[in-house]
């Protein structure tokens with residue numbers, strides 16, 4: 001049995017086409033794992049299937065093949081073991097901020113009394129800087145405040161795993177930065193296991209222990225796992241002073257701009273092993289990390305080994 005907290009094996013998704021035609025798989029042969037307490041970001045071009053993968057991990061979407069094992073059990077449906085925060089804050093507009101969080105907390109712990117629920121929710125709302133706004137309704141909040149409520153609600157149920165789908169995508173840069181700092185602090189304090197989709201490479205470098213890079217769809221694969229080797233005590237203001245930051249950033253941008261399209265087709269299988277995507281540490285490499293590109297001619301037999309170093 002796998003020793004990892006979460007294991008994704010051979011995951012594949014095909015959406016049915018209109019008119020009975022067969023669609024190609026959005027992604028296939030997706031393999032990766034997450035250890036307890038790890039913060040994992042996933043990056044890839046629009047349409048490669050990141051949200052679909054997150055929904056499968058959440059149990060909200062069924063895969064067409066493969067499986068997801070979390071904490072020794074197969075994920076077959078939604079559970080309060082997994083907290084989800086979407087890009088659009090899904091708050092109940094008729095309830096107060098406290099009421100929105102309390103609703104989730106009461107679902108998780110139905111035996112708790114009112115005072116215990118209120119104290120618990122208030123603690124998490126204070127953590128995201130909303131202690132002063134617990135009696136407000138969502139309509140009275142800014143976009144950033146609403147998103148904070150969603151984050152507090154997800155943390156308050158103390159899920160085994162937190163799934164974040166571009167939670168800051170709709171926020172202005174200033175608010176986004178502040179909430180990133182708050183998330184960083186909470187995650188450092190709680191050691192919460194997190195899987196997060198982002199399009200922002202800086203956000204991924206700031207928050208993640210490792211970054212999963214997806215190639216373009218259809219037939220998207222996990223192309224590479226990038227370990228963020230900078231010390232965990234990162235701050236938004238400080239990471240730019242670490243020489244590793246630029247190496248990691250350049251590596252991610254180079255993937256997105258140049259390499260993300262080279263993983264589809266039979267030829268790609270000759271140089272890429274989707275079951276064991278290369279794990280790279282560009283921050284620690286003196287030179288630029290190896291660049292994977294389709295060879296012009298038949299590849300040398302040891303090419304797979306080179307890519308995996």
Ligand SMILES: Nc1ncnc2c1ncn2[C@@H]1O[C@H](COP(=O)(O)OP(=O)(O)OP(=O)(O)O)[C@@H](O)[C@H]1O
Nearest residue numbers: 015016026044045046047048049050051052053217
């Ligand atoms: N319910 C659905 N029915 C049919 N096709 C779908 C459905 N949901 C998603 N798709 C298709 O699957 C592909 C992957 O979508 P998904 O939203 O998972 O990608 P993504 O990588 O998260 O994209 P983005 O970064 O733009 O959010 C897209 O081509 C999308 O059109």
